Amino acid sequence: MSPQSPTSARAALFDVDGTLVDTNYLHVRAWQRAFREIGHDVDAWRVHRAIGLDSSLLLEALLGDDADSLGDRAKDLHKTYYLGARDSMQPLAGARELIRELHGRGVQVVLATSAPEEELDVLREVLSVDSCIAHTTSAADVDHAKPDPGVIHAAMERSSTSGETAVMVGDAVWDAKAASRAGVTFIGVLSGGISRAELATAGAEAVFEDAQDLLDHLDSSPLARLLGL
Numbered sequence: 001m002s003p004q005s006p007t008s009a010r011a012a013l014f015d016v017d018g019t020l021v022d023t024n025y026l027h028v029r030a031w032q033r034a035f036r037e038i039g040h041d042v043d044a045w046r047v048h049r050a051i052g053l054d055s056s057l058l059l060e061a062l063l064g065d066d067a068d069s070l071g072d073r074a075k076d077l078h079k080t081y082y083l084g085a086r087d088s089m090q091p092l093a094g095a096r097e098l099i100r101e102l103h104g105r106g107v108q109v110v111l112a113t114s115a116p117e118e119e120l121d122v123l124r125e126v127l128s129v130d131s132c133i134a135h136t137t138s139a140a141d142v143d144h145a146k147p148d149p150g151v152i153h154a155a156m157e158r159s160s161t162s163g164e165t166a167v168m169v170g171d172a173v174w175d176a177k178a179a180s181r182a183g184v185t186f187i188g189v190l191s192g193g194i195s196r197a198e199l200a201t202a203g204a205e206a207v208f209e210d211a212q213d214l215l216d217h218l219d220s221s222p223l224a225r226l227l228g229l
Helices: 024-037 044-050 057-083 095-104 118-127 150-159 171-181 198-199 211-214 221-227
Strands: 011-014 108-111 168-169 185-189 205-207
Touching: 011 150, 024 044, 024 057, 044 057, 044 198, 057 118, 057 150, 095 118, 108 118, 108 150, 108 171, 118 198, 150 168, 150 171, 168 171, 168 221, 171 185, 185 198, 185 211, 185 221, 198 205
Parallel strands: 011 108, 011 168, 168 185, 185 205
Antiparallel strands: none
């Protein structure tokens, strides 16, 4: 199908880390290194379980009472180590193709993330499909990250959509909870390392292996039904 101009009536809202770009485990490693440097050894599985969570909540969960005194230093170190892994970042299978297909069908593609601007710039560079992305959100747009629904509300406002005309795609339980609180249908992907059962329990209407799997089944997915593809 030939590309069309995106319409304000429909939008696919995408989480980025673990959904479109293969960075979740780079985040895990960066947080581990940061925590170790401030004197806290945290097992990788514990860090992974918190990826995608608002950073203040992540720090509280993993540093406990030391979050207030050590959290800012940990965040600075994480940023340094994470951005230092730029050469290891790559799009997940089918991510670019899914974005291009949705854009071609006249759906606004919105990167609905609370990543800091500097990190978002790197992720957009890795994806390299800016011409197909209608809008983005970042940490500058919200006071709290997921599971707070603020980032999804910001994405809908930016795309002039509502819970009836937008669908959220993400890899984390936190994405599902934020979507539910915003009144938006949620589609889960397994590419961030969270199980199908957990995503379904958190509210996913459907769960696919990754962006490629969603693209392969796009016409029978909730995206097609809800956005009229």
